[in-house]
Amino acid sequence: MGLEVIPNKLQNNRLNSFGIMHTQEIDHKNIYYPPGGILIWIIIFLELITFGATLVVMVYYGNQESELFHDSSLKLNATYGMVNTMLLLTSGFFMAISVTELKRGNKETFKKLLLFAMLFGCFFLCLKGFEYYEKINEGISIGYNTFFSFYWMLTLFHVIHVIVGLVILTSVYFGMKKENSNTVIEDVEASAAFWHMCDLIWIILFPIIYLLF
Protein backbone atom coordinates (compact mmCIF):
# COMPACT_ATOMS: atom_id res chain seq x y z
CA MET A 1 0.00 0.00 0.00
CA GLY A 2 1.50 3.36 -0.98
CA LEU A 3 2.32 6.09 1.48
CA GLU A 4 0.27 9.15 0.70
CA VAL A 5 1.87 12.37 1.93
CA ILE A 6 -0.27 15.47 2.09
CA PRO A 7 1.81 18.68 2.18
CA ASN A 8 1.82 20.42 5.57
CA LYS A 9 -0.22 17.63 7.15
CA LEU A 10 1.54 15.20 9.40
CA GLN A 11 0.62 11.59 9.07
CA ASN A 12 1.36 8.60 11.19
CA ASN A 13 1.46 5.48 9.04
CA ARG A 14 1.50 2.22 10.93
CA LEU A 15 0.68 -1.40 10.32
CA ASN A 16 -2.12 -2.68 12.55
CA SER A 17 -2.34 -6.22 13.96
CA PHE A 18 -3.78 -7.46 10.63
CA GLY A 19 -0.86 -6.03 8.66
CA ILE A 20 -3.04 -3.30 7.12
CA MET A 21 -1.52 0.19 6.97
CA HIS A 22 -3.71 2.91 8.38
CA THR A 23 -3.05 6.62 8.48
CA GLN A 24 -3.90 9.11 11.16
CA GLU A 25 -3.08 12.78 11.35
CA ILE A 26 -0.93 14.13 14.17
CA ASP A 27 -2.27 17.33 15.64
CA HIS A 28 0.65 19.24 17.15
CA LYS A 29 -1.79 21.63 18.82
CA ASN A 30 -2.87 18.68 20.95
CA ILE A 31 -1.10 18.81 24.34
CA TYR A 32 0.00 15.15 23.93
CA TYR A 33 1.68 15.64 20.54
CA PRO A 34 4.36 18.32 20.62
CA PRO A 35 6.61 18.04 17.50
CA GLY A 36 8.45 14.73 17.93
CA GLY A 37 6.12 13.38 20.58
CA ILE A 38 5.66 13.85 24.31
CA LEU A 39 8.38 11.35 25.34
CA ILE A 40 11.20 13.10 23.50
CA TRP A 41 10.12 16.42 25.03
CA ILE A 42 10.22 14.92 28.52
CA ILE A 43 13.81 13.82 27.75
CA ILE A 44 14.64 17.28 26.35
CA PHE A 45 13.37 19.00 29.50
CA LEU A 46 15.26 16.58 31.77
CA GLU A 47 18.47 17.17 29.81
CA LEU A 48 18.04 20.94 29.79
CA ILE A 49 17.36 21.00 33.55
CA THR A 50 20.42 18.79 34.23
CA PHE A 51 22.81 20.84 32.06
CA GLY A 52 21.20 24.11 33.17
CA ALA A 53 21.56 23.32 36.89
CA THR A 54 25.21 22.27 36.40
CA LEU A 55 25.93 25.52 34.56
CA VAL A 56 24.34 27.55 37.34
CA VAL A 57 26.55 25.70 39.86
CA MET A 58 29.57 26.41 37.62
CA VAL A 59 28.76 30.14 37.59
CA TYR A 60 28.36 30.00 41.40
CA TYR A 61 31.87 28.50 41.73
CA GLY A 62 33.11 31.04 39.18
CA ASN A 63 31.91 33.78 41.50
CA GLN A 64 33.74 32.18 44.45
CA GLU A 65 37.02 31.69 42.54
CA SER A 66 36.75 34.49 39.97
CA GLU A 67 40.49 34.86 39.30
CA LEU A 68 41.01 31.13 38.74
CA PHE A 69 38.00 30.91 36.41
CA HIS A 70 39.11 34.01 34.47
CA ASP A 71 42.68 32.72 34.00
CA SER A 72 41.41 29.25 33.08
CA SER A 73 38.90 30.54 30.52
CA LEU A 74 41.77 32.43 28.83
CA LYS A 75 43.36 29.02 28.18
CA LEU A 76 40.35 28.11 26.01
CA ASN A 77 40.18 29.07 22.34
CA ALA A 78 36.87 30.98 21.94
CA THR A 79 37.22 30.79 18.14
CA TYR A 80 36.93 26.99 18.32
CA GLY A 81 33.80 27.42 20.43
CA MET A 82 32.32 29.92 17.97
CA VAL A 83 33.09 27.79 14.90
CA ASN A 84 31.66 24.73 16.65
CA THR A 85 28.46 26.67 17.43
CA MET A 86 28.18 27.61 13.74
CA LEU A 87 28.74 23.99 12.67
CA LEU A 88 25.98 22.74 14.97
CA LEU A 89 23.60 25.51 13.88
CA THR A 90 24.26 24.64 10.22
CA SER A 91 23.61 20.98 10.98
CA GLY A 92 20.37 21.96 12.75
CA PHE A 93 19.33 24.02 9.71
CA PHE A 94 19.81 21.04 7.37
CA MET A 95 17.92 18.82 9.81
CA ALA A 96 14.99 21.24 9.96
CA ILE A 97 14.65 21.56 6.17
CA SER A 98 15.10 17.81 5.69
CA VAL A 99 12.06 17.14 7.90
CA THR A 100 10.07 19.69 5.88
CA GLU A 101 11.08 17.94 2.65
CA LEU A 102 9.95 14.57 4.04
CA LYS A 103 6.57 16.04 4.97
CA ARG A 104 6.29 17.25 1.36
CA GLY A 105 6.94 13.69 0.23
CA ASN A 106 10.46 14.32 -1.16
CA LYS A 107 12.16 11.29 0.34
CA GLU A 108 15.32 11.58 -1.79
CA THR A 109 15.88 15.25 -0.90
CA PHE A 110 15.22 14.35 2.74
CA LYS A 111 17.98 11.73 2.67
CA LYS A 112 20.48 14.13 1.04
CA LEU A 113 19.76 16.90 3.54
CA LEU A 114 19.94 14.41 6.42
CA LEU A 115 23.43 13.44 5.23
CA PHE A 116 24.46 17.11 5.29
CA ALA A 117 23.09 17.43 8.84
CA MET A 118 25.14 14.40 9.89
CA LEU A 119 28.24 15.67 8.06
CA PHE A 120 28.23 18.98 9.97
CA GLY A 121 27.71 17.01 13.19
CA CYS A 122 30.87 15.04 12.32
CA PHE A 123 32.76 18.31 11.63
CA PHE A 124 31.73 19.44 15.12
CA LEU A 125 33.15 16.25 16.64
CA CYS A 126 36.40 16.60 14.65
CA LEU A 127 37.00 20.15 15.88
CA LYS A 128 36.07 19.16 19.43
CA GLY A 129 38.50 16.23 19.19
CA PHE A 130 41.25 18.59 18.00
CA GLU A 131 40.51 20.95 20.92
CA TYR A 132 40.65 18.05 23.40
CA TYR A 133 43.93 16.87 21.85
CA GLU A 134 45.45 20.34 22.36
CA LYS A 135 44.26 20.53 25.96
CA ILE A 136 45.59 17.07 26.83
CA ASN A 137 48.94 17.97 25.20
CA GLU A 138 49.08 21.08 27.42
CA GLY A 139 48.54 18.82 30.44
CA ILE A 140 45.04 20.20 31.10
CA SER A 141 43.02 17.18 32.17
CA ILE A 142 39.78 16.79 34.19
CA GLY A 143 41.50 17.28 37.57
CA TYR A 144 43.51 20.37 36.52
CA ASN A 145 41.29 22.80 38.47
CA THR A 146 37.62 23.51 39.25
CA PHE A 147 37.00 25.33 35.96
CA PHE A 148 38.43 22.53 33.84
CA SER A 149 36.57 19.88 35.85
CA PHE A 150 33.34 21.61 34.75
CA TYR A 151 34.69 22.11 31.22
CA TRP A 152 35.53 18.43 30.70
CA MET A 153 32.42 17.13 32.43
CA LEU A 154 29.95 19.36 30.56
CA THR A 155 31.56 19.23 27.12
CA LEU A 156 32.20 15.47 27.26
CA PHE A 157 28.57 14.80 28.23
CA HIS A 158 27.54 17.00 25.34
CA VAL A 159 29.85 15.12 22.95
CA ILE A 160 28.24 11.84 24.11
CA HIS A 161 24.84 13.32 23.22
CA VAL A 162 26.10 14.33 19.75
CA ILE A 163 27.47 10.81 19.16
CA VAL A 164 24.15 9.26 20.27
CA GLY A 165 22.33 11.74 17.99
CA LEU A 166 24.52 10.72 15.04
CA VAL A 167 23.78 7.05 15.72
CA ILE A 168 20.03 7.80 15.78
CA LEU A 169 20.24 9.82 12.53
CA THR A 170 22.27 7.06 10.85
CA SER A 171 19.60 4.55 11.86
CA VAL A 172 16.88 6.85 10.45
CA TYR A 173 18.86 7.28 7.19
CA PHE A 174 19.26 3.53 6.63
CA GLY A 175 15.70 2.92 7.82
CA MET A 176 14.39 5.33 5.18
CA LYS A 177 16.65 3.79 2.53
CA LYS A 178 14.84 0.46 2.77
CA GLU A 179 12.21 -0.30 0.13
CA ASN A 180 9.61 -1.35 2.74
CA SER A 181 10.55 1.20 5.36
CA ASN A 182 8.49 1.17 8.54
CA THR A 183 10.01 4.48 9.73
CA VAL A 184 7.15 6.89 10.32
CA ILE A 185 7.23 10.69 10.25
CA GLU A 186 6.84 10.79 14.05
CA ASP A 187 10.08 8.77 14.42
CA VAL A 188 11.91 11.19 12.13
CA GLU A 189 10.52 14.18 14.04
CA ALA A 190 11.60 12.65 17.37
CA SER A 191 15.11 12.01 15.99
CA ALA A 192 15.25 15.59 14.71
CA ALA A 193 14.10 16.88 18.12
CA PHE A 194 16.93 14.92 19.80
CA TRP A 195 19.43 16.37 17.32
CA HIS A 196 18.18 19.91 17.93
CA MET A 197 18.45 19.25 21.68
CA CYS A 198 22.23 18.89 21.15
CA ASP A 199 22.17 22.39 19.58
CA LEU A 200 20.17 23.75 22.52
CA ILE A 201 22.57 22.33 25.10
CA TRP A 202 25.57 23.70 23.20
CA ILE A 203 23.88 27.11 22.84
CA ILE A 204 23.80 27.44 26.64
CA LEU A 205 27.23 25.81 27.18
CA PHE A 206 29.17 27.94 24.70
CA PRO A 207 28.63 31.45 26.16
CA ILE A 208 29.12 30.32 29.76
CA ILE A 209 32.21 28.16 29.30
CA TYR A 210 33.97 30.20 26.59
CA LEU A 211 32.80 33.79 27.02
CA LEU A 212 31.41 34.56 30.48
CA PHE A 213 34.47 34.37 32.72
Next chain:
Amino acid sequence: MHKTAAITWIVLLVLTLASALFSKLESKYVILVILILAALKFLGIVFQFMEMKKAHVFWKVLIIGFLVLFVIALLIMV
Protein backbone atom coordinates in the same frame (compact mmCIF):
# COMPACT_ATOMS: atom_id res chain seq x y z
CA MET B 1 9.31 27.22 4.97
CA HIS B 2 12.89 26.90 3.70
CA LYS B 3 13.09 30.69 3.43
CA THR B 4 12.08 31.09 7.09
CA ALA B 5 14.54 28.37 8.12
CA ALA B 6 17.33 29.98 6.07
CA ILE B 7 16.65 33.41 7.60
CA THR B 8 16.61 31.86 11.09
CA TRP B 9 19.91 30.08 10.36
CA ILE B 10 21.60 33.31 9.17
CA VAL B 11 20.28 35.24 12.19
CA LEU B 12 21.60 32.51 14.50
CA LEU B 13 25.05 32.68 12.88
CA VAL B 14 25.10 36.49 13.16
CA LEU B 15 24.05 36.31 16.85
CA THR B 16 26.85 33.78 17.51
CA LEU B 17 29.40 36.10 15.91
CA ALA B 18 27.96 39.08 17.80
CA SER B 19 28.20 37.29 21.18
CA ALA B 20 31.87 36.39 20.49
CA LEU B 21 32.62 40.04 19.60
CA PHE B 22 30.71 41.46 22.59
CA SER B 23 32.65 39.20 24.95
CA LYS B 24 35.84 41.15 24.05
CA LEU B 25 34.35 44.44 25.27
CA GLU B 26 35.11 45.83 28.73
CA SER B 27 31.70 46.69 30.12
CA LYS B 28 29.59 45.67 33.08
CA TYR B 29 26.73 44.85 30.70
CA VAL B 30 28.71 42.28 28.67
CA ILE B 31 27.38 39.32 30.68
CA LEU B 32 23.80 40.51 30.27
CA VAL B 33 24.21 41.02 26.51
CA ILE B 34 25.83 37.57 26.06
CA LEU B 35 23.01 35.89 28.00
CA ILE B 36 20.32 37.75 26.04
CA LEU B 37 21.93 36.75 22.72
CA ALA B 38 22.15 33.11 23.89
CA ALA B 39 18.48 33.23 24.95
CA LEU B 40 17.48 34.59 21.51
CA LYS B 41 19.39 31.78 19.79
CA PHE B 42 17.71 29.25 22.09
CA LEU B 43 14.27 30.58 21.14
CA GLY B 44 15.17 30.60 17.42
CA ILE B 45 16.10 26.91 17.53
CA VAL B 46 13.11 25.87 19.62
CA PHE B 47 10.42 27.79 17.76
CA GLN B 48 11.71 27.59 14.16
CA PHE B 49 13.89 24.48 13.85
CA MET B 50 12.01 22.32 16.38
CA GLU B 51 8.66 23.71 15.20
CA MET B 52 7.51 24.49 18.71
CA LYS B 53 5.53 27.38 17.20
CA LYS B 54 3.03 24.71 16.06
CA ALA B 55 2.75 23.12 19.50
CA HIS B 56 0.19 23.51 22.27
CA VAL B 57 0.62 26.66 24.36
CA PHE B 58 1.50 24.47 27.40
CA TRP B 59 4.82 23.44 25.77
CA LYS B 60 5.59 26.99 24.70
CA VAL B 61 5.06 28.27 28.25
CA LEU B 62 7.16 25.41 29.66
CA ILE B 63 10.18 26.06 27.42
CA ILE B 64 10.03 29.85 27.86
CA GLY B 65 9.62 29.29 31.63
CA PHE B 66 12.78 27.15 31.69
CA LEU B 67 14.73 29.79 29.77
CA VAL B 68 13.58 32.67 31.99
CA LEU B 69 14.38 30.72 35.19
CA PHE B 70 17.79 29.69 33.83
CA VAL B 71 18.78 33.26 32.87
CA ILE B 72 17.53 34.65 36.21
CA ALA B 73 19.45 31.94 38.14
CA LEU B 74 22.62 32.78 36.20
CA LEU B 75 22.23 36.53 36.78
CA ILE B 76 21.78 35.91 40.51
CA MET B 77 24.89 33.71 40.64
CA VAL B 78 27.15 36.04 38.62
